[in-house]
Structure formats: structure tokens, C-alpha cells
Amino acid sequence: MSEAEPMADEFDTVAWWTATAVAELGQDHALPAACRGSGSPAGLDWLGASLGLAPGTRLLDSGAGVGGPAEYAARSFGVRPVLAEPMEGACRAASRLFDNPVVVADGLALPFPDEAFDAAWSLGVLCTIEDKRAYLAELRRAVVPGGAVGLLVYTRAVESLPDQPEGNHFPTRSELADDLRATGLTLVEETLLADLPETPEDWNQAAARVEDVIERRHRDDERWQRAQSQQETIVGLIRDELVVGVLVSCRRD
Template identity: 60%
Template sequence: MSSRHPDEPMEDEFDTLPIWTADAVEELGPEYAVPAGCRGSGTPEGLRWLSRSMGLLAGTRLLDSGAGEGGPAELAAREFGVSPVLVDPKHGACRAARRMFHRPTLVAGGERLPFPGGAFDAAWSLGVLCTVSQKHAVLTELRRVVPTGASVGLLVFVRTVDTLPDQPEGNDFPDRVELGRLLRAARLHLTVEATLSDFSEPPSEWHEKVDEVDDLVRQRHADDERLMTADHQQRIMGRLLDDGVVEGRLLVTRAF
């Protein structure tokens, strides 16, 4: 029997691995940061579609709740001119994001954001909802920190079947019916959506940079149980997506 705490696989994937990723980026070069920091948050074309569909513009104050290593917010900053603020509950993720992108970053859970109502012009949360138990609270907080009529973007991994053959520890995937109820209860109106499979794969240079970062992390930490656990979590997620029993959906909603 394993002596590891049930929450430790999530810590390995979202707290320890980001620090190792930032270490690798520092050695390889800054051009590796955005590809490495976007893993698990959709493709670059999907993120661009989301940014355009949300109406993000130069100077838009964007909150990224559950920002992880900060790659998507940095892509939006560089290509659309937004001013992002990153929030994540994991200290390791926040340290990695600050090291790689030097953006305002706070350690906080999405269930209780440390900002007044309407503090941001727009908000998004990517790949987060399936990792939290308090889904309503996360969505309600996203709605609270933007004004009425503002855009709230989401990447949500949803179940397409009643029962999954397996799932990464700490994940709870809603189905589309549950997701719709959650959005309505949080006063978020769905305006447009897409699936990750609608968008082209990243260019080969993007994949190559991600692979080089991963290879360096494995060289340095190949025998570390934490890396093995994070890899196991990611392999399960990959199989679920490949089999179509979980799909990534990009949603643009309006606060009402």
C-alpha cells in the first residue's frame, strides 16, 4: 500500500513540476518559456481563438485564475497586448511563472480571489474546473471580479460518457449538462464554444521546444518519484482525450 497522501499526485504535477520546468527554461533560453508554460492549457491556435472571441485588446486587464506556469496569459500579453494578473493556489506554479514571465502573480485559490468586485476587464480559467471540488465557487468568483457584460473564458475538460475507465487522481470531470447548470448558477451566459480538436496542432518548432524542456527535466529528475507520478497523471489524461471519453472545450461566456 502506498504511503503517499491522496493530494500528493496533484502537488507533483502542479507544484513541483513547474519549478523543474522553470529551471529547464532558464538553461535552454527564454524562447522555450511560452511553449513549456502552455502545456495542458490548449494549443496556441485555440488560445488565440479564445482571446479573439473574448474581445481581448491592448490594455485589457485580464485575470488568469489557476494560471499555473503562466504560458497562456503570456501568449495573450505578447500577441494581444493584455495586462495579465496571474493567480494560482500552488506556490511552485507561482514561483515558476514569476521567474519565466515576470508578471504580477499571487498565491490564492480560485474559490476566494483576493480582489474587489469588478477589478478586471476580463477573466479566464483554463483546465482548472475539473481539478477542484468547489466548482460553483470558482465560477462565481470569476463572475464577481468582472463587470456585467464582461467576457469570462474557460477551458473545461468534460466527460462524454457516464463512467470513465480511469482518471487522474484529484480530477472530477463534469459532463456538459452539469457544466451548463454551473454556468447558469454563476450568472455566466455561454456565447460561443469550440473543442480543442477544432484547432490545428502547434507547429513543429513548438513541439520541439516542449520536448526539449521535458527531456531536460527527465535527465535531471529521472529517478525522482514525483516526476514518475506527474508523468503517470499526464499519461492517464492523454489516454482519456485520445479515446474521446474526455474532451477539452473552450467556452466564451458573458457575465450577466
């Protein structure tokens, strides 16, 4: 199995299945399902406030998945989001679920001119990138001088992990700090996901119902099985505090 397969299963195939499951259950399930793995409402609230998001802010969401966090920012802060996502299935799902512009694009080569956005964020993506400094440099390039850049990064709390999910390259917090400095991003504020309020139960239940529909329809599909195994590995690492979610708010120098 190539390293790309589990990533494509989760972020392409299962992403599209998520949109079709929401169509069965109702649009009130869209936001919880589409934010899975990209931070809780409390995390998105913290990051949006720290970045200074406000009505009319031009926000780039790089590695946007199926568009949940961008839609949350639009509803909560009044931003004008643009989504960039390399997986075509996720882009189709985002277009089906929400009414925000989305483009199929690699975060290492964003198809936008310099300084096109007031702010940018990338949630749960950096740990899947080997060349982290190139990825961060693209985020920096896309925002105006002094613009805000936000990240949700899953960081490695130990020297080596007992289980290494395929396609993931978790940095330590020290390595993350070095990469930010090297790419001209000044750390303003950070917090641990675990220190924020828990996700509301009705939000969790809505997301779980979507996952139940996907499992019912696709549990015999090898792509679902691979994605599920990958997800269970990462959840276990987070539960055991070997991998720690960190929200980071930065400014472009």
C-alpha cells in the same frame, strides 16, 4: 497517497523544474513549455478573440500555472494580465519566466475586490475543482458587469471513466452548461479543442526538449514519476475521446 499529492507534484514541483529547465535551454523555450496542458496557440487565439481581448484589457488568469497563457495573451492581444495560482512553486516559476504580476491565491477565494478585471479566464482548472459553482462565482465576481469569462474545460464524454486521474472531477458538457447558468454566466460561444488547427511542430519540439531535460534530471524522483503517470492517464483519456477539451466563452450577466 492523498489526492493532493499528484496535483502538487504536477503543478508545484514539476512547475518549478520547468523554469529551471528553460534556464538551461534558453528563453525561447519558455512559452511553449509554460503553455503545456493549457491549450494550443490556436486555442488561445480563438479564446482571446472570442473574449474580445484588446490592448489594455485587465485580464485575470485564475489557476495560471507557470504563466504561459497569460504571457501569450499579453504578447498577442496587448492585455495587462494578473495571475492567481495556488501552488507556490508555479508562482515562483511564473515570476522567473515572465514579467507579469502573480499572487499565490486559491481560485475559490480570490484576493481581489469585486469587478477588478475586464475579463478573466481559467484554463484546464475547473475539472480539478469539486465545487465548480463556487469557483465560477468567484470568476464572475472578479469581472465587471458584462465582462468576459473564458474557460478551457476537459469534459467527460461517458458516464464513468475506466481510469480516474486523482484530483480530477470531469463534468459532462451538460453539467458544465448547468453550472454556467446557475452562476450567472451566459454562454456566448464554444468550440472543441480538437476542431482547431494543430499546434505548430516547432512549438511541440521546444516543449518536448524542456520535458526531456526534466526527465533527465528527475526521472528517479517519485514526484516526477507520479506526475508522469497522472499525465499519461489524462493523455490516454483524451486520445480515446473519453475526455474532451472544450473552450467556452461567456459573459457576466
